[in-house]
Amino acid sequence: MNFFTWVYIFLFFFGIFFLTIFMFLHYRNRYRLFSSPAFTKHYSVSFLVPAYNEQNSLVETIEAIVNIDYPTDKKEIIIINDGSKDNTKEIALELVKKYSNVKLLDKTNSGKANSLNEALKKATGELIAVVDADSYPQKDALLKMIGHFDDSSVGAVTSRVLVKNKPNWLGKFQVMDYSIIAWTRKLLDFVDSVYVTNGPLSMYRTALVKKLGGFDPKNLTEDIEITWHILSEGYKTRMSYDAIVYTTVPEDFKTWVKQRVRWNLGGLQTVQKYGWAMFQKGAFGHFVIPYVTASFIFAIIGFILFFRYIWIKGSYNFFSWYYSLQGYPFWRYFDYTVSFTLLLFLGICFFVLAIWYYNLGFRNSETGNKSVIKIVAYSFFYRSLYVIPLIIAIYKLARGDIRWYTK
Amino acid sequence: MVYKIMNSRFRIFLESAIISMLILIIGFSFGLYVESNRNDKIIENYKNYEIQALDLKLQNYYYQIMDSSSCKQAIEQNFQFAEDIYLTGLELEKFEELNQITDELLREKKRYSLLKTELWLNTLLLKKKCDASFDTIAYLYAGDPTNSRIVAEQKIISNVLKDLKKEKGNLLVLLPVAGDLGLNAVELQKRVHNVTRLPVIIINEEIVLEGFNSIDEIKKYLRF
Numbered sequence: 001m002n003f004f005t006w007v008y009i010f011l012f013f014f015g016i017f018f019l020t021i022f023m024f025l026h027y028r029n030r031y032r033l034f035s036s037p038a039f040t041k042h043y044s045v046s047f048l049v050p051a052y053n054e055q056n057s058l059v060e061t062i063e064a065i066v067n068i069d070y071p072t073d074k075k076e077i078i079i080i081n082d083g084s085k086d087n088t089k090e091i092a093l094e095l096v097k098k099y100s101n102v103k104l105l106d107k108t109n110s111g112k113a114n115s116l117n118e119a120l121k122k123a124t125g126e127l128i129a130v131v132d133a134d135s136y137p138q139k140d141a142l143l144k145m146i147g148h149f150d151d152s153s154v155g156a157v158t159s160r161v162l163v164k165n166k167p168n169w170l171g172k173f174q175v176m177d178y179s180i181i182a183w184t185r186k187l188l189d190f191v192d193s194v195y196v197t198n199g200p201l202s203m204y205r206t207a208l209v210k211k212l213g214g215f216d217p218k219n220l221t222e223d224i225e226i227t228w229h230i231l232s233e234g235y236k237t238r239m240s241y242d243a244i245v246y247t248t249v250p251e252d253f254k255t256w257v258k259q260r261v262r263w264n265l266g267g268l269q270t271v272q273k274y275g276w277a278m279f280q281k282g283a284f285g286h287f288v289i290p291y292v293t294a295s296f297i298f299a300i301i302g303f304i305l306f307f308r309y310i311w312i313k314g315s316y317n318f319f320s321w322y323y324s325l326q327g328y329p330f331w332r333y334f335d336y337t338v339s340f341t342l343l344l345f346l347g348i349c350f351f352v353l354a355i356w357y358y359n360l361g362f363r364n365s366e367t368g369n370k371s372v373i374k375i376v377a378y379s380f381f382y383r384s385l386y387v388i389p390l391i392i393a394i395y396k397l398a399r400g401d402i403r404w405y406t407k
Numbered sequence: 408m409v410y411k412i413m414n415s416r417f418r419i420f421l422e423s424a425i426i427s428m429l430i431l432i433i434g435f436s437f438g439l440y441v442e443s444n445r446n447d448k449i450i451e452n453y454k455n456y457e458i459q460a461l462d463l464k465l466q467n468y469y470y471q472i473m474d475s476s477s478c479k480q481a482i483e484q485n486f487q488f489a490e491d492i493y494l495t496g497l498e499l500e501k502f503e504e505l506n507q508i509t510d511e512l513l514r515e516k517k518r519y520s521l522l523k524t525e526l527w528l529n530t531l532l533l534k535k536k537c538d539a540s541f542d543t544i545a546y547l548y549a550g551d552p553t554n555s556r557i558v559a560e561q562k563i564i565s566n567v568l569k570d571l572k573k574e575k576g577n578l579l580v581l582l583p584v585a586g587d588l589g590l591n592a593v594e595l596q597k598r599v600h601n602v603t604r605l606p607v608i609i610i611n612e613e614i615v616l617e618g619f620n621s622i623d624e625i626k627k628y629l630r631f
Contacts, residue, residue: 013431020423028419191417287420315555316562323563323619342438349430 005343007305011298012346018291019353025187026360033186033364036240037147044074045142046125046206050115052082054133055091057248062095062102064136069143077102078119079133083109088133112199113215113222120206120214128206130223135200135247136164144243145203155235156204156227158185158197162366164246170256173382174249176374179365180358186241192283194237195292197227201245208235219273220402221266228274231284260389261396268296268397300394303387354379445502449515452495453522459488460525478537485533486541489526489580493572496523496583516550516585523584524592530580531612542629543580544568547597548606550585560619561606567622568608578631 047065051058058079065077079092081104092104105119116130127149131137141159148157160182163175188194197204202223209215212229219225227237250256271293278289355375362370370378396402462484496519530543546568552558565583572581586593586605596602600615608616610628 009431013427016430017423017427020426021419024419024423191419283417312555316559319556319559320563323559326621328563328567328619328621340437340441342434345434345437346430349434 004305004308007301008343009346011301011305012343012350014294014298015350016346016353018294019350019357022184022187022357023353023360025190029187029190030364032190034242036144036242037150039143039147040150042071042074043127043146043149044076044125045070045127045129045146045203046076046078046119046123047129047131048078048080048116048119048123049131049133050080050082050112050119051084051088051092051133052109052112052115053084053086053088055084055087057134058088058091059095061131061133061136062099064138065131066099066102067139068137068141069139072101074125075101076123076125078105078122079103080105080107080115080119082107082112082115111217113217113219116222117214117217120209123206126206127203128209129201129203130199131201131245132199132247135161135245137201138244138246141201141240141243141245142203145240148238148240149203149205151236153234153236154238155208155230155233156197156202156237158194158203158237158239159201159243159245160186160239160241161198161200162244162246163249165248165251167251170253171249171251173378174256175367176362176370176378177382178249179367180361182239182241183361183364186239189239189241191287192236193288193291194239195227195231195288196221196224197237199223200247201243204230208233216273219266219269220262221270224266224270225273228270228284228288231288232274232277234282257389257392260386261392264390264393265397265402267292268393269402271296296390299387299390303391306384306387446515449495449499449502453515453518456488456492456495456522459491460522460529464525464529478533478539481533482537482539482541485526485530486577486580489530489582492519492523492526493581493583495519513588517588517590520550520585520588520590521592523582524590524596526580527582527584527596530582540631541578541580542575542611542631543582544571544625545596545609545612546581546583546606547586547593547602547609548583549587551587557606563619564606564608567620567625571622571625575629575631579629 049058049061049065054061062077062079065075068075077099079095079102081089081092089104089106092106095102096104103122105115105122107115107118120128127146129142137159145157145159148154161178162182163171163178166172166175185194185196204226208230209226212226212233215222216225216229230237250259271289274289275293277285278293279285355372358375358379359370362368362375499516499519527543527545533539534541534543546564548561548564549557552561568581568583572579584593586597586602586607596609600607600609600612602609602615604617606618608620608625610616610625611630614628616625616628
């Protein structure tokens with residue numbers, strides 16, 4: 001058996017393994033997907049809203065937070081203007097005038113993590129809720145999340161992010177993507193493995209975040225980093241699947257790539273930082289770190305195999321164009337025969353499981369049932385695009401070129 | 408430890424690992440079964456061809472010693488044998504591409520190359536003795552090409568020769584032989600015809616054409 005056959009077997013095996021885990025998690029917990037613990041205590045909550053050039057969305061975000069079902073006297077809203085160059089500051093000042101529990105923290109530009117850390121010093125709530133300035137929590141989101149904090153081992157709770165804008169094919173694919181991401185995250189919750197508390201809406205114990213030294217300003221995805229930090233300290237992170245926040249997603253491919261490069265860079269930085277905890281006690285060491293690390297490695301191997309395939313087929317076609325021009329094509333119809341092979345079998349198993357898994361994900365999300373064609377397009381086309389930002393991120397990480405890429 | 412895991416909600420990991428292993432084992436078992444069936448088919452065919460080849464060889468001896476009154480029958484049998492062995496050769500190539508677990512076909516490939524070389528020599532004898540009205544094309548190709556240019560070239564040549572064979576039918580004996588398996592009989596043929604690179608086609612043991620040639624170019628050297 002040649003080397004590449006072994007690599008394919010390795011990939012398919014682990015692909016099937018992870019998909020089987022998710023299928024088990026779904027079928028064993030399907031009746032608990034949408035349930036959250038009832039809240040018993042009105043914790044005081046400080047909403048931290050870091051904003052950099054968010055003049056178009058800030059008002060709607062703050063109004064969504066103001067309108068959240070929760071006693072006004074228990075809510076504090078801090079807008080952090082991170083040296084915006086547009087009218088964010090002026091708009092924030094208007095909001096401060098309009099709502100008594102809204103405060104403005106104006107500072108020079110130093111990034112999201114620093115902004116959150118500055119606000120953390122001023123926050124008075126027992127809990128902090130981080131809300132991106134282009135995201136809009138549903139009215140009942142907080143009530144669906146807060147009950148988790150009755151368990152003292154829970155350090156953070158995150159929500160389900162859905163897409164607000166979907167003007168084109170990219171937006172439509174992102175709707176599907178966010179649904180699958182959220183659903184997968186919820187399934188991971190059942191084995192204490194929520195490894196991202198997303199930026200659009202996540203809640204943390206204020207004292208815990210302060211004890212951990214706040215958000216890491218060197219990391220491009222402070223939301224992943226803080227989650228791993230909390231998990232590494234032995235705390236649990238939870239996800240409320242019925243707590244919904246809408247967010248604005250990139251509308252063009254270039255911005256999408258920039259955003260995903262940042263996610264990948266931050267993810268890689270985090271894996272680097274917490275690699276020491278690999279295989280240490282608990283779900284974090286035994287599952288989260290190996291799973292996320294494996295995801296990166298498998299994506300890279302997948303890219304190499306894909307590139308190798310394209311290279312081989314491309315070079316055959318390149319060398320045969322001369323003959324094709326003379327009427328002797330390299331490929332002919334009916335030249336192909338499909339016969340049983342080990343890789344074909346594993347590939348079919350993986351493909352069927354993946355389609356089944358995505359289908360379950362869509363059925364349990366706001367998108368509802370999707371046709372097989374759409375699922376196939378999502379898995380084969382859109383998910384393949386993931387590798388572009390990953391490769392750019394690895395290249396940037398290797399060069400030490402790490403900075404905020406989205407704005 | 409296993410007992411502890413099986414009694415916790417983390418047993419999902421163990422169960423998933425077992426299911427994934429089962430899928431892998433089923434894949435391997437089926438793969439081995441299908442591949443060994445394919446190999447058996449090739450080996451079984453070879454045994455039959457070996458008998459046919461010996462039969463043809465003995466017939467040739469007979470015609471050389473005795474007379475040429477039954478040449479027609481010998482030519483027909485030679486054609487039938489060439490056709491069968493050509494088709495099995497194609498099947499063998501296909502199986503070789505499909506096999507992922509076992510690596511037994513190299514030996515069979517060598518055997519078939521020798522059988523085809525034997526057929527080639529047999530055809531030469533038949534041509535001389537019987538004054539037969541057909542052409543022979545021996546196609547010597549690289550059995551395990553690593554160069555993409557050669558892969559592309561061989562694929563095109565193979566297609567061209569397939570088309571030619573279809574067109575000419577029993578007026579052409581086509582003998583594709585892997586020329587780089589280190590077989591002395593094949594090396595001898597290469598030396599005789601001054602073959603220094605693969606792929607080449609040798610038409611009627613006279614004309615040696617290197618690389619790709621169009622159907623029309625090849626036809627120029629055919630007699631029938």
